[in-house]
Amino acid sequence: MTLSPANLRAFDLLVDTILPAVPGDGAAWNTPGADLRLSAGLPGVYEALPHQRDRKDLALFLRLLDSAAGGLVLFGRAAKFTNMAPDQRAAALLAMEGNRVEIVRKGVRALKTLAAFLWVTTDDPHRPPTAWAAMRYPGPDGLPPTTPKAITTEGVSRDSTIECDVVVIGSGAGGGTAAAALTAAGLAVTVLERGGYNNESDFTHLESDAYGSMYLDGGLGSTSDGGVLMLAGSTLGGGTVINYTTSLATPDSVREEWDRVAGFPEVFAGDGDESSLASVQERMGVNRDNGSPSARDQVLEKGIRNLGWHLDEMPRNAVGCTDEACGYCTMGCRIGAKRSTLATYLQDAAEGGARFFVDAVDRLIATETGRATGVIARVGDHDLTVRARAVVLAAGALNTPALLQRSGLGGRAAGRYLRLHPVTALWGRFEDRIEPWAGRLQTRYSDEFADLDGRGYGFRFETAPVHPLFPAAYVGWENGPSFKRDILGLGHLGVAGILLRDRDHGHIAVRRDGSPLWKYRISSFDQAHIREGVRRAAELLAAAGATEVFSSTIRPVRWVPGQGTIEDLMAGTDAVGYGPNKTSYLSFHQMGSARMGSDPATSVVDADNQTHDTAGLYVMDGSCFPTASGVNPMISIAATAHRGATRLAERIA
Numbered sequence: 001m002t003l004s005p006a007n008l009r010a011f012d013l014l015v016d017t018i019l020p021a022v023p024g025d026g027a028a029w030n031t032p033g034a035d036l037r038l039s040a041g042l043p044g045v046y047e048a049l050p051h052q053r054d055r056k057d058l059a060l061f062l063r064l065l066d067s068a069a070g071g072l073v074l075f076g077r078a079a080k081f082t083n084m085a086p087d088q089r090a091a092a093l094l095a096m097e098g099n100r101v102e103i104v105r106k107g108v109r110a111l112k113t114l115a116a117f118l119w120v121t122t123d124d125p126h127r128p129p130t131a132w133a134a135m136r137y138p139g140p141d142g143l144p145p146t147t148p149k150a151i152t153t154e155g156v157s158r159d160s161t162i163e164c165d166v167v168v169i170g171s172g173a174g175g176g177t178a179a180a181a182l183t184a185a186g187l188a189v190t191v192l193e194r195g196g197y198n199n200e201s202d203f204t205h206l207e208s209d210a211y212g213s214m215y216l217d218g219g220l221g222s223t224s225d226g227g228v229l230m231l232a233g234s235t236l237g238g239g240t241v242i243n244y245t246t247s248l249a250t251p252d253s254v255r256e257e258w259d260r261v262a263g264f265p266e267v268f269a270g271d272g273d274e275s276s277l278a279s280v281q282e283r284m285g286v287n288r289d290n291g292s293p294s295a296r297d298q299v300l301e302k303g304i305r306n307l308g309w310h311l312d313e314m315p316r317n318a319v320g321c322t323d324e325a326c327g328y329c330t331m332g333c334r335i336g337a338k339r340s341t342l343a344t345y346l347q348d349a350a351e352g353g354a355r356f357f358v359d360a361v362d363r364l365i366a367t368e369t370g371r372a373t374g375v376i377a378r379v380g381d382h383d384l385t386v387r388a389r390a391v392v393l394a395a396g397a398l399n400t401p402a403l404l405q406r407s408g409l410g411g412r413a414a415g416r417y418l419r420l421h422p423v424t425a426l427w428g429r430f431e432d433r434i435e436p437w438a439g440r441l442q443t444r445y446s447d448e449f450a451d452l453d454g455r456g457y458g459f460r461f462e463t464a465p466v467h468p469l470f471p472a473a474y475v476g477w478e479n480g481p482s483f484k485r486d487i488l489g490l491g492h493l494g495v496a497g498i499l500l501r502d503r504d505h506g507h508i509a510v511r512r513d514g515s516p517l518w519k520y521r522i523s524s525f526d527q528a529h530i531r532e533g534v535r536r537a538a539e540l541l542a543a544a545g546a547t548e549v550f551s552s553t554i555r556p557v558r559w560v561p562g563q564g565t566i567e568d569l570m571a572g573t574d575a576v577g578y579g580p581n582k583t584s585y586l587s588f589h590q591m592g593s594a595r596m597g598s599d600p601a602t603s604v605v606d607a608d609n610q611t612h613d614t615a616g617l618y619v620m621d622g623s624c625f626p627t628a629s630g631v632n633p634m635i636s637i638a639a640t641a642h643r644g645a646t647r648l649a650e651r652i653a
């Protein structure tokens with residue numbers, strides 16, 4: 001199914017509505033949206049959408065924009081969007097965003113995200129988008145270095161079968177760590193990774209390229225209702241290659257909660273977990289010597305200090321960072337400072353003799369008489385069967401349950417209890433340039449509101465590097481000139497990220513084609529914590545000197561400190577709401593969907609990470625957490641995998 005010329009014309013008119021020419025402003029970047037011809041890039045993005053259903057929905061939405069009956073459904077008027085005058089189109093766009101039917105809100109949102117993507121990204125560093133000049137966004141610092149690849153990967157030229165002791169599916173925080181521990185014990189290990197092998201020489205530092213080559217589903221995935229955009233790594237090294245290097249250990253209170261929920265006697269709070277935590281912190285080079293704050297983190301720090309709230313420096317798994325290089329290392333670290341599993345555990349595993357297959361999608365787990373005997377993967381055009389004494393699933397919390405479900409394994413808890421740590425943000429406009437894309441990734445945080453209910457649930461404040469695509473896709477639209485001012489004024493924006501520890505959960509189902517469907521609605525309990533986060537973030541940004549604060553709601557709610565009160569802002573955000581496609585959410589941390597526990601009715605794996613229903617089948621990734629970690633989870637995942645793999649090796653080596 002392809003897009004028709006009429007579909008492309010409807011898209012150009014939508015873009016013209018989102019990005020109109022601003023009267024009186026003749027700058028070159030202020031071309032009317034229709035003249036940008038962003039539709040030329042639409043077929044490419046359309047083809048890259050992760051699921052056929054998404055493509056069908058997109059084409060249908062564009063068709064509805066071009067019909068009077070569609071107008072009735074989308075914005076309550078029997079008129080063709082494509083025939084309307086610009087001001088009528090703007091009113092129709094607002095009506096679509098506020099439509100009570102969620103699928104309409106989801107559709108218009110998805111199209112706005114695609115328009116943003118085509119507006120501010122490029123795959124050619126020599127042809128920067130015109131928007132970059134207005135933002136004074138410099139883009140990548142030249143071409144990537146020529147760095148040889150240190151790990152040998154294998155290909156498959158015909159359907160093949162190989163044998164080993166342990167096959168590990170996925171190579172991120174969990175899989176990479178497990179592969180190294182198993183190899184160190186003398187076991188023959190094979191690693192299958194769905195993503196490619198990208199190293200320094202592939203890190204172009206162009207957003208479209210980085211998302212396309214190193215993020216799950218090209219960064220275009222979301223929950224089934226489109227309410228939470230899903231970001232996860234998909235490359236050799238998984239999320240650890242593109243993440244922000246924050247390396248917090250699991251808090252003691254969370255380890256105790258996990259034992260309580262799992263029904264374990266001191267597994268997470270025991271010595272084994274303690275020594276695994278220490279071991280991964282050491283191997284991944286966690287330190288507090290590389291945390292000089294970016295201007296973005298200085299905003300956070302100033303606001304928090306002025307309010308007298310808790311503030312601390314992030315421990316980070318990065319050694320030898322430089323201020324110049326580091327803002328872009330969420331698209332891969334070119335200078336080898338990030339101690340990802342690619343740079344640590346996977347190297348160890350390779351040196352110990354592990355075999356690696358990339359672009360290898362594991363499809364099914366093979367079993368015989370209740371015991372896992374290997375996996376069947378697709379590598380390029382061929383099947384690769386790996387026969388093994390043990391199978392370790394570490395495909396991440398978004399994919400591991402789907403693998404279990406596709407194979408009819410894991411019991412009824414497989415896919416349940418998905419936690420996402422939903423993140424929303426408030427933006428502050430400052431007189432000074434902040435350049436939120438620049439400087440070290442994440443260096444400051446506040447736990448002041450991490451325990452709002454007396455049981456450890458609340459939110460944390462953090463920042464993250466903000467390159468153009470993120471705000472262009474994430475910031476709401478109220479009218480063309482304001483939207484352009486917000487996005488093109490990116491250089492003056494600071495950000496307070498609200499990272500929620502979600503008490504409640506969603507679940508994962510599998511589609512007919514076997515791919516996972518992530519179902520998650522932020523509960524009213526958790527929405528109340530987000531609401532408190534919005535209020536506190538506004539206080540924070542005002543205390544840091546912001547001249548204007550605005551929310552990440554579908555329509556930005558604005559507050560000028562000194563004029564009116566925070567209550568005015570809250571009245572505005574309350575009116576829009578904190579539910580899906582009302583407030584914008586991203587998930588960087590997915591957890592809990594094949595969790596550990598002693599009861600097979602409510603958990604998938606036991607204290608040794610082995611599935612309750614299938615001997616020899618283990619889960620060692622973020623899926624294992626009994627509840628959300630509350631802190632950024634990489635180190636907790638690596639420690640859980642380290643402990644599980646060490647125990648597995650003791651049993652079978």
Ligand SMILES: Cc1cc2nc3c(=O)[nH]c(=O)nc-3n(C[C@H](O)[C@H](O)[C@H](O)COP(=O)(O)OP(=O)(O)OC[C@H]3O[C@@H](n4cnc5c(N)ncnc54)[C@H](O)[C@@H]3O)c2cc1C
Pocket residue numbers: 169170171172173174175192193194195231232233234235236237238239240242243244245246247248330360361362363394395396397399400403442588589590620621622623631632633634635637
């Ligand atoms: C932008 C970003 C920033 C982040 N920053 C931080 C941070 O600063 N600190 C922190 O603690 N956490 C951070 N995180 C989260 C952290 O990186 C992840 O929680 C962590 O990497 C998850 O580890 P994992 O082993 O569960 O899965 P992953 O690291 O996601 O690895 C899973 C791997 O399995 C592969 N896979 C999936 N399906 C299959 C299949 N069927 N067959 C074969 N392979 C498959 C995937 O391609 C992927 O490479 C961040 C995440 C993102 C996206």
